[in-house]
Amino acid sequence: MTVETKLPYDKSYVENYSVNQNEPAWMKELRLQALEQAEHLEMPKPDKTKINRWNFTRFKHGAEGETFSSLKELPAELEEFLDKDNAPENLLIQRNNSVAYSTLSKELRDKGVIFTDIFTALKEHGELVQRYYMKDAVSVDEHRLTALHAALMNGGIFVHVPKNVQIDVPIQTIFWQEDPEAALFNHVLVVAEENSSLTYVENYISQNQNEETVANIVTEVIAQDNAKISFGAVDNFASGTTVYNNRRGVAYRDATIDWALGQMNDGNTVSENITHLIGDNAVSNAKTVSVGRGKQIQNFTAKIVHFGKNSEGHILQHGVMKESATSIFNGIGKIEHGASKSNAEQESRVLMLSEKARGDANPILLIDEDDVTAGHAASVGRVDPLQLYYLMSRGISQAEAERLIIHGFLAPVVNQLPIESVKNQLTQVIERKVY
């Protein structure tokens, strides 16, 4: 069987969609061009995972969501994502394709920080968005899914931190796909200008176990010279959603981008997290945890590409596979010619909880420069019977002992999440997925 080539939405649909959103002309143009490209471009080919039978074409494109007048109205599904008594000062909740709740502290507004949904950003900060939107990080024509994303983008946010502004409190977004059939073509654009810093955390949630749909997400994170971005995420789409998630960072001179990603989807997922260390002394620490269960198939890529001299990239991936879940973990450290004195380190660990689970760690180092250091470690294994024995010898049941060991195994990333409530929430999601 070949790839289904027919696109579900045509030119006039996309044109109308853009007009209805009052988008600037360049955006409409970009969408239409992307749509055309999507027809000819190939699907991405994640290493060792066949995705040609996955559902990337059956979905409903637009769905509105009602707003919340206050956080007191939050439905139970969302409560665990927030500490209501200690609600974040900077929070945006997107419900289907609408903004349901949004707040940004006066202090940050006064400092010129932009934190708004992508459609408002296109209207109010069109030029700024245009400067970064699918330019420095992800290109429209990488493959069919990036093109489709550009054509059908129907949600997302824009965060912009001006020069020299340091943000101490985190900014949080929750993307809630309430409508079980609604597709999410979400675009997250985070830009930290020179000498600025921020912590951003996002959650993706849906509850569609029976209905099929698609999430096609592109996230672009730009750290200008000497900027520092700490990016945390918990992805938790339900089993009916096929996910393509592309998170890409670009770090310029002396900039840092740190990632802490909880990859907890229940459906088939391709998730790639790539950071380009463009400037000298740029740094990235990419930490991910994943849990696979049921029959889901997942392909994770964590990649750091070194262009700048003396740049530093560390990848740490931990995955737990249970039942008949299959996952490929690609860890790629790439050092380009000229990126001397750079260091590329990576570690991938997979813990298998059942006979039928499959996990594969692929460590890859691609080095085109002599004067560098690099290292990798990878392992796929089972719960150590001696560790179990030790814990059980203190009276702890086997189930509880396994629980402790698994949480311990995932702890290095979980502990890295920058918001306490999100950390707790990830712990709960792990708990749910593993038991």
Added chain:
Amino acid sequence: MAGSTLEIKNLHVSIEGKEILKGVNLTIKGGEFHAVMGPNGTGKSTLASAIMGHPKYEITDGSVHLDGEDVLEMEVDERARAGLFLGMQYPSEISGVTTSDFLRSSINARREEGDEISLMKFIKEMDSVLDFLEIDKNMAQRYLNEGFSGGEKKRNEILQLMLLKPEIAILDEIDSGLDIDALKVVSKGINKLRDDNFGCLIITHYQRLLNYITPDHVHVMMQGRVVKSGGPELAQRLEAEGYDWIKEELGIEDETVGQNA
């Protein structure tokens, strides 16, 4: 009746098809301290591990009972909840699990659901034992045994012993790797538990531990059996003269388990 009784009868144990224990008989009662000594490789750790249920050891014959209950029928965690404790010669390292979380889970494992120890009470109890054993409080927040020095691991075993308060404890070379001060502190901990409701089997190579913890009975293992038993004076004689006189007395040439008498 005071305390529990652990009764080991004619215990035979194999590992990977090789017989290591060849008929061990021992009874430990509440209130009694027993020391087990013996040259390297004579089956001391095997005895301890088999009683606790280490997955690698296979029991081929004999029995172990705790107050009449068949220990060998129990899972490892059930043995612990029945009142057994093993301070291990080589405790596992468990990354990502803090010592404190582990201790709390261990305590709660002995309690009914809904009757878990409160966090306040737990911290209070843990802190007082940490103080007693002169352990740095930071250790509780470190991952279990990960990167601990040899001596720290041993103190951590005694910390667990004191918090879990078992009926019968087996301590496998709890003194190895300890400096003099640590040895005193650890002994102080074990002695604190000494009462009619607590029985203890101490595996050691050295009299110096027994200077602090006086055993009621001393046993010598060779070739996978207890070959000699006596009072505290036996340990003193071993310290002074070594094992040769026992081997001579019993006609043993090679004391390790590979050999038969």
